[in-house]
Amino acid sequence: MLNVRKSSDDKVDTLLARGLVPIIDLAHCGTEECPVKSVVNRVGLQLQKALSEKGMALLVNHGIADEKLKTAWDHLDDFVELSEDVKEHYIRTPKDNHGYVSPGLERFDGKTPELRHAFNISTLNAKNLPEEPLPGFAEHISTLAKDFKSLASFILQSLAVSLDIPQSFFTEKHSHMLSGDHDNETTLRLLYYPPIIEDDEKNEYIRGHCKYSYQRCLSDQPDFRPEHNPRDDELNETDNTNGSDQAKSTERQLANGSVIRCGAHTDYGTFTLLAQDSEGGLEVKLPGSEKWHRVGHLPGAILVNCGEILSIWTQERYPALQHRVVIPEQEHIRSRGRHSIAFFCHPDNLTMISPNDLPLPEVQDTTCKKGRKKSFKAAKDKVYNAYQLIQKRFRDTYNNSQ
Template identity: 80%
Template sequence: MLKTKTSDDKLDTLLSRSAVPIIDLAHCGTEEVPVKSVVNRVGHQLQKALSEKGMALLVNHGISDEKLKTAWDHLDDFVDLEADVKQLYIRSDGDNHGYVSPGNERFDGKTPELRHAFNICTLNVQNLPEEPLPGFTDHISALANDFKALASFILQALAVSLDIPPTFFLEKHSRMMSGDHDNMTTLRMLYYPPIVDDEPGHGQNEVIKGRCQYSYQRCLSDQPDFRPERNPLEDEPDNMQTNGKDAEMSEHKLPNGEVIRCGAHVDYGTFTLLAQDSEGGLEVKLPGSEKWTRVGHLPGAILVNCGEILSIWTRERYPALQHRVVIPEQEHIRSRGRHSIAFFCHPDNITMISPNDLPQTDAEQSTTCLKQRKKSFKAAKER
């Protein structure tokens, strides 16, 4: 059985240790006219944060809590739709846009990941569930544009941090949210359902080790230990267990009794912006460390972390951050579920990625010269 700590225990997180850089974006200006002094300051702060930690928390970023909560409400409403309606918006082979039902992704190659996801790569109304959910398109489009504006500011600050022209990255990310055939940038809405692991015979929600009960409650309850009065799996067990992909995963028991919300991985884009509604099991391996550490939750903040493309571009000066989402040990945390929104920032598909695009640091130049001298010396000896 999963170990459980009492709700009085203080979580040991990077945030509780003051080990996560926090960057204030107040007064940064607009996407079209950013304040140069703020871009420069944020650039220098990002240089230190990303090179040492691979991540930072952004505050006063301009995306309101209410706008995020409304987006999560829209996602909850989508998850509550009938399976045949959700099937109309399922992600198709060869595309990134669309709905992904629980269990259909396995970042570690073997463990089904227990979450609902809706990937948005284009704001074309035909690809969004506007008909069953009026207002979905307008709100999510506005939110996507807010994230795009924030990403554009970060791209300029990153250029400053690397001592290159401020528009260098912007010019290579000109097609964000235009569709994954032009640019793989994606706004991903995520819902991790609550996990209940009561032993059989011990309570109303009897679920054996490793089995999950899915979304039949809202995560934004004011009661941290909220449990539903009724389990709808008990109402129509035959239908719930036999119809559709969601029914397949409404209860899932892994062979080893373990479950995962999101397997260990690094993002493969330039960087990722992550908003979340609560502490829900996000862990990272800091650069140079093999230890998994819980990040912690700062209400209202957005996490920025490096992806593989940025790591390649910068010769690993800004390393890609390995991360995962585990089932929290604390029962009161895992039983309420988790919402998040990830904005995966990618360059345009036609962009050529090369470390030679950026100037080398003095240390890199010295290393390169040393390697070249050794190569030349070896060649001379062999003549």
């Protein structure tokens, strides 16, 4: 039976299967307070190559146990099954980024509601976590969040080495991670994407004994049946597909319309750490390319990808990675659902973000240099702090959900 599943999975064309995703080994990296200098230097060099060429890398031997991740996903599943009146106490509000986000509220493309459950943790204050209805939730998630924070601190130091600046440059600007979004917008995000099971009569999305149908979602305003699938045009334009190739596309259109798990976007902060439980449809556009590629899944690995703030700081030497999560066309993948955990690493809110902060080498190519001078002149004239940048992006994401 396992061989059959493996054979089916092998048919998925991914960057990982083609050996195009850099893999970085973090074994023996030391602790957050005392990282091993030789490992920091090695990882810095590997990040320099990986992030400049691909915008991402897979981290292995990072020290966060699979069991911790699985337990966190179990806690999220339990939260999703709570009654609506209980979940209401933990809903994310416009005043902060902490709390539960139900399906349909986020629209990364500005118009298409997205089918997923999310719980954002930006502070480890127990009163903001559902400990009473779910004993053990607060303690476990707090421990996991600290693990991700330690890993992020190591990556921040390695990034500084990769750019030939003082090792503490980035850690000093990220000193309040998980202290609450009034000080720092860093967020640990638990994500659950329900399985997609086609039902000609109801088009229901099922996870165990919980059901999420078009009818139920419509009662809460979100509509997962857009009249037009925006990727129909995109496929023709970028992938040279036509009607006869539709079955080969990397996105699935259901009988009564299309559904999206997470629309195309770049992350807002410095970088993101992403753990996944399966190959669930994550796609990226590599730097300089307009084509979408499925990333693939390496069990136990954590993906790191560049965000917009790091791209600004490095004058696009480390480009923000555009990515999305599509409905996989393979039935055995689509029907499994998907869990992930994202750690969005952000600078402290009052940190000023400018492309002139880092002593980067001059661009040698004169044509490229002129282009960069022009594009970053505006950034120099109008410099934002980290809080202002992310709040603008939040408004773009949530204002269209009404």
